[in-house]
Amino acid sequence: VAHSPEDRSDAATNIARGLVRIATMAEERLTAPGWIVRRGNGAVLLSASVDDDSGPSADDLADYGFAAGAAASALIGSRDFATRRELLDELRRVPKPPGAEPLPDSHLADLAADLCEAAAVNSRLELYRVGLDPVHALRLARRAFVTNETFSPAAMQSKITARFPAAAPLPTRPELDGAIKQAGVELVWNDAEAVYANPQHEAAGSSTSVASL
Secondary structure (H helix, E strand, O other): OOOOHHHHHHHHHHHHHHHHHHHHHHHHOOOOOOOEEEEEOOEEEEEOOOOOOOOOOHHHHHHHHHHHHHHHHHHHHOOOEEOHHHHHHHHHOOOOOOOOOOOOHHHHHHHHHHOOOOEEEOOOOOEEEOOOOHHHHHHHOHHHHOOOOOEOHHHHHHHHHHHOOOOOOOOOOOHHHHHHHHHOOOOEEEOOOOEEEOHHHHHHHHHHHHHOO
């Protein structure tokens, strides 16, 4: 049976989750487990301390993780989007456990988002609300459409998904036309070619063609 890369990725993720679940259940039965398990905010956090006494305890690390998640929740509670700098500034204010090394930016952002049910973080380390409104997503991503390229509705969706994977899907046409206009994205529907295009670029291309004749 042939499987797409997406299918293989999903299968590998499900297998990994199953193995972690089995290992966690076995570990919890031990009198001296190698790690602790904390559950909350729709997530399961595994935390382990270092072998010597110089570093933070597993409990302290778990507390730190959930405190980072709470900071992300507070940040996204009053808005739908936070920049990388806003997110990291907020997370760096969370006190680290004694003896803990600072986490890299990407690890800290991912940890906080994983422990915040309402928010997700993208590859730019921008924090945004899960199910981000299509108009807001288009407005935030509008620079991606400042080009002489044309976009099918599917290509528009791909652009938004690449920036905000957990955002709400874009509406279909003709509702998408209104969302694009409301977001201030300078694209109009070309019915003949069934694509969105920037009218300024189309006009410039027409002028160049006429001048070259």
